[in-house]
Amino acid sequence: MARPFTPKxxxxxxxxxxxxxxxxxxxTWVRALSDAALFxxxxxxxxxxxxxxxxxxxxxxxxxxxxxxxxxxxPTHFREDFRRTGPSNHNHGKQAEL
Numbered sequence: 001m002a003r004p005f006t007p008k009x010x011x012x013x014x015x016x017x018x019x020x021x022x023x024x025x026x027x028t029w030v031r032a033l034s035d036a037a038l039f040x041x042x043x044x045x046x047x048x049x050x051x052x053x054x055x056x057x058x059x060x061x062x063x064x065x066x067x068x069x070x071x072x073x074x075p076t077h078f079r080e081d082f083r084r085t086g087p088s089n090h091n092h093g094k095q096a097e098l
Contacts, residue, residue, distance in 0.1 A: 008045040009036045009073050010052045011080070012061035020083055023052050033084045034072030 010023035021029040022036035027048075030036060039045035045063055052061040064080050066073040075084070 005042050006065045006076070007067060007073075008039050008063040009033075009066045009075075010039075010045070010048050010061060011036075011064050011083075012052060012055075012058035015057050015059050021058065023048055027051065029055075029058065032072075033075070034069075036066075036073050038066055038068055038073040 012021055012023075012029075013019065014021050014029065019031055021031055022033055024030045024035055025037040037048070039048055049061060049063055052058065055061075065076045066080075067076055068074075
């Protein structure tokens with residue numbers, strides 16, 4: 001039995017900086033998860049992933065399960081929640097802003 005669909009966001013890493021990035025509703029890459037587009041159907045999510053994978057400025061694009069939150073999409077898995085804060089080896093970048 002197939003699992004029921006859950007809303008998705010598209011994430012990847014910026015090729016030059018290595019930053020975690022997210023696809024927005026305007027098909028641009030943003031660095032804040034709260035600005036990511038949340039896709040409500042499997043067809044649209046897969047279409048946007050295919051679009052993102054063709055962008056030569058990103059690597060490793062994939063879909064992430066998410067839910068609508070008070071301030072935008074929120075990941076449902078701890079890995080993605082951890083990933084959005086940036087590298088864990090130093091207190092710099094996104095981690096310094098928290």
